[in-house]
Amino acid sequence: MHMIRKQAPPPxxxxxxxxxxxxxxxxAAERVxxxxxxxxxTMTALAHAAGLPSANLHYHFGTKEDLYKAVxxxxxxxxxxxxxxxxxxxxxxRGLSAYISAKLAYSRTRPYASKVFANEVLxxxxxxxxxxxxxxxxxxxxKTKVLEGWIQNGLMEPVDARHxxxxxxxxxQTYADFDTxxxxxxxxxxxxxxxxxxxxxxxxxxTLRGCGLSFPIPETKS
Numbered sequence: 092m093h094m095i096r097k098q099a100p101p102p103x104x105x106x107x108x109x110x111x112x113x114x115x116x117x118x119a120a121e122r123v124x125x126x127x128x129x130x131x132x133t134m135t136a137l138a139h140a141a142g143l144p145s146a147n148l149h150y151h152f153g154t155k156e157d158l159y160k161a162v163x164x165x166x167x168x169x170x171x172x173x174x175x176x177x178x179x180x181x182x183x184x185r186g187l188s189a190y191i192s193a194k195l196a197y198s199r200t201r202p203y204a205s206k207v208f209a210n211e212v213l214x215x216x217x218x219x220x221x222x223x224x225x226x227x228x229x230x231x232x233x234k235t236k237v238l239e240g241w242i243q244n245g246l247m248e249p250v251d252a253r254h255x256x257x258x259x260x261x262x263x264q265t266y267a268d269f270d271t272x273x274x275x276x277x278x279x280x281x282x283x284x285x286x287x288x289x290x291x292x293x294x295x296x297x298t299l300r301g302c303g304l305s306f307p308i309p310e311t312k313s
Contacts (some may be wrong), residue, residue, distance in 0.1 A: 112150050116141045120162050121203035128210060129159050129218070156218070163211060163219055166204035169197055171226065177234045183247040184304040186237075188295055191259055196295065198267035205267035231256055248303030255302070262294045264280050 118139035123132045134155050138145040152158040176189035198205055231253060238252035266273060266287065274282060274295055298304040 113132035125203040125206040200269035
């Protein structure tokens, strides 16, 4: 009887290892840049946080500035992608609710990235000026037209769409950028899932009702 040998798993592709290294570096860089700022962070500290040699960081990102920009663009990409819930074919209540929920979820799961972005903006957004003036502005204009279409069709109350986005950003991102303030007031070492759930429900209620929409959102019949 011949023994059936188990085949060894195929070696992990180099591309997969490279992608994992990039994700690992970005996650570590979010923490370091959030705590030390761009000026206070060093490639040595960034490499130590990632648990990788400094050469790996230079290989994947080149310079500290390139890595910093990658962290900023990474969180902006996530935030911009979340606006895809806002489409002409979606009801205002569901589109806005999905967007708000996604933005708050990123504040919970990627707080350091949000803090890096906030700190960059507070210091003049010198590393993000072109990105904000092009990608962010283009996306806001695109989604503003969707909201204006909803308003023209009588699906929601007239509001200034751009300022509505500003308010949503402020309400959702504060749970990442100013979590220390919130934790202190609530008397917590860290925010709990129930805190985010409470915040989400309140933000949704204020936003939807302020736009003349129903809250909670009525269930659709299947």
